[in-house]
Amino acid sequence: MSRQIALLRGINVGGHKKFPMARQREVFESLGYEDVSVLLQTGNIVFADPGTPPAETASALEARIAEEMGFPVPVMVRTRDELAAAVAANPFPQAVPEPKSLHITFLSGPPADATGLRALQALDSARYAPDRFRLTGRELYLWCPGGIGRSKLAEAVSRIPLGVTATARNWNTVTKLLALADA
Template identity: 80%
Template sequence: MSRQIALLRGINVGGHNSFPKARQLALAESLGFEDVSVLLQTGNIVFADPGTRPEETAQAIEDRISAELGLSVPVMVRTRDELAATIAANPFPQAVPEPKSLHVTFLSAVPADTAQLDALDLAAFAPDQFRLVGRELYLWCPHGIGRSKLAGVVSRAPLGVTATARNWNTVTKLLALADA
């Protein structure tokens, strides 16, 4: 069975945009999604492919969240195969044994303007590194994201797209859930 994965941006973070896990499940089911699972409280919903393009699915979820909760929550949706391709494309395989040091930022589209990222002197941020691969930005912070100066710079780069990040543990757990 084909699956889709919804990645909600900025919910249940720092006490803002409260949207409990049980409510996420109920909302997805109210949209007619079947075989729904929610991973963590931070907006990771896996469900049977409803037969719509991921962009349409994302818009339906955003609209329902706005209507029912009064929240403006950007949503990115990936198919199971797109998520598997994201994992396979990891440019930092050496980071996999320390999955909390590796993050993937999922983008709503391929950025048209990457000039600020391209202009970064990565040597100044070593050992931290990033790579933009299509609609995913991989960030490897060997000493932790909390200590990383690169993480802040990359997250503030104006790419002109919506973004939401997950650590490698979450990314791989989402694929396992999609495959279950």
């Protein structure tokens, strides 16, 4: 069975936009999605592929969540194969043994802000060493060996407007989502 993975942005963070796991499952099931699994409270949902393109699935989810919860929640959806390709494309395999140091920021589309994209490309990697990043299509990989919370590179990258919606997950979460999609 083919699967899709929904990544919800900005829920259950700092007491804002509370959206309990059980409620997440209910909302997905109310749209007719089947075999729904929720990983963690931060909006990671794996479900049977409804046969619609991921962008259409994301739009339907955003509308239903806003209707049910009373606040907007951006949603990025990837197919199981798209998530597997993102895992396989990891440009920092040396980071895998320390999975909390590696993050993927999932973008709703390719960067749309040309000025922001140029600013991202102009970041001086040497200035932020040993932290590194790489943009590959709709995924931005960020490796922060000293931790993301203290990373000057993570801060710099997060301030650059790319003109798309983004949500980040650490490597542990990404690989667990892929395992759920494969189960």
